[in-house]
Amino acid sequence: xxxxxxxxxxxxxxxxxxxxxxxxxxxxxxxxxxxxxxxxxxxxxxxxxxxxxxxxxxxxxxxxxxxxxxxxxxxxxxxxxxxxxxxxxxxxxxxxxxxxxxxxxxxxxxxxxxx
Amino acid sequence: xxxxxxxxxxxxxxxxxxxxxxxxxxxxxxxxxxxxxxxxxxxxxxxxxxxxxxxxxxxxxxxxxxxxxxxxxxxxxxxxxxxxxxxxxxxxxxxxxxxxxxxxxxxxxxxxxxx
Numbered sequence: 001x002x003x004x005x006x007x008x009x010x011x012x013x014x015x016x017x018x019x020x021x022x023x024x025x026x027x028x029x030x031x032x033x034x035x036x037x038x039x040x041x042x043x044x045x046x047x048x049x050x051x052x053x054x055x056x057x058x059x060x061x062x063x064x065x066x067x068x069x070x071x072x073x074x075x076x077x078x079x080x081x082x083x084x085x086x087x088x089x090x091x092x093x094x095x096x097x098x099x100x101x102x103x104x105x106x107x108x109x110x111x112x113x114x115x
Numbered sequence: 116x117x118x119x120x121x122x123x124x125x126x127x128x129x130x131x132x133x134x135x136x137x138x139x140x141x142x143x144x145x146x147x148x149x150x151x152x153x154x155x156x157x158x159x160x161x162x163x164x165x166x167x168x169x170x171x172x173x174x175x176x177x178x179x180x181x182x183x184x185x186x187x188x189x190x191x192x193x194x195x196x197x198x199x200x201x202x203x204x205x206x207x208x209x210x211x212x213x214x215x216x217x218x219x220x221x222x223x224x225x226x227x228x229x230x
Contacts, residue, residue: 033218042121042205042221043159088158092217103219107158 004089004106012112019076021109023089024069032065032072032091033103043088046074081115117142121206121222128229134179134193136225138206141187146208148189149219150181153203162204165189201229 004025013019023032031050035043049056049065049072056063062075076083090103121138128134140146147166151159161174163181171181178197182190189206204225209217 040203040224040226042223043207043219045218045220048218090219102161102164104161105159 004091004104006087006089006106006109008109009107010110010112012114013079014114015079015081017079017113019079019083019111019113021074021087021089021111023072023074023106025072025089025091025104025106026070027091027093029067029091029093032063032089034061034063034072034074035088035090035105037086037088037108039085046087076111079111079113081113084111084113086110117208117220119206119208119220119222121225123225124223125226126228128196128227130198130229131195134191134196134200134227136191136204136206136227138189138191138222139187140189140208143187143208143210145186146210147217148183148187149207149209150179150189150191151205151207151221153205153224159205163191196229198229201227203227 004023006023011019029051031048033048034046036046037043047058047061047063049063051067060077065072072089086108088108089106092103118141149164150162152162153159163171163173165171165183168183168186178200179193206222207219209219
């Protein structure tokens with residue numbers, strides 16, 4: 001299966017702590033993305049890291065990518081109760097000379113941040 | 116700016132009844148369009164994607180079909196719903212780009228309960 005795997009499946013922390021979520025995949029990719037989903041809502045794009053990048057930052061988010069290990073991590077620093085959501089990694093595989101934007105999603109990590 | 120509208124937000128349908136979920140995108144032209152299904156708040160399964168009017172690719176065999184009658188309109192249908200069709204359906208769009216993968220933008224989703 002090309003589906004990504006995420007761990008942990010669920011993460012419960014206190015406000016102010018850091019949250020780290022991991023994603024592993026099996027194919028060669030040209031980029032990896034992270035999305036956030038509030039309960040019962042659509043997914044919102046957070047950050048994209050290309051296969052030739054190792055680390056990327058966006059506000060309190062830090063994403064790393066290790067293509068040799070086929071893994072990525074998402075770190076949320078100084079978490080807030082409003083960060084409570086499900087987080088999904090998604091990756092795009094290079095298909096010949098073009099990409100149709102088909103993303104394969106992981107199973108997600110449910111993050112709960114307690115105030 | 117681009118927006119995506121998906122409706123209805125919630126519906127309860129009896130087994131054997133037809134289904135029609137609609138999705139429209141505004142503010143962009145010739146987008147890639149997608150239908151995803153999400154079961155039990157977990158990972159997303161790509162059902163259909165379309166790169167142009169009348170061009171539909173199915174990812175998995177199922178009781179559903181999709182159509183793209185206009186550039187920015189995507190419809191998910193079924194002639195006879197099954198209990199197993201229950202789930203959270205998400206429409207999404209992206210802009211085709213070469214080289215790297217595309218960020219996908221999601222609608223708010225439609226909750227379907229088949230009874």
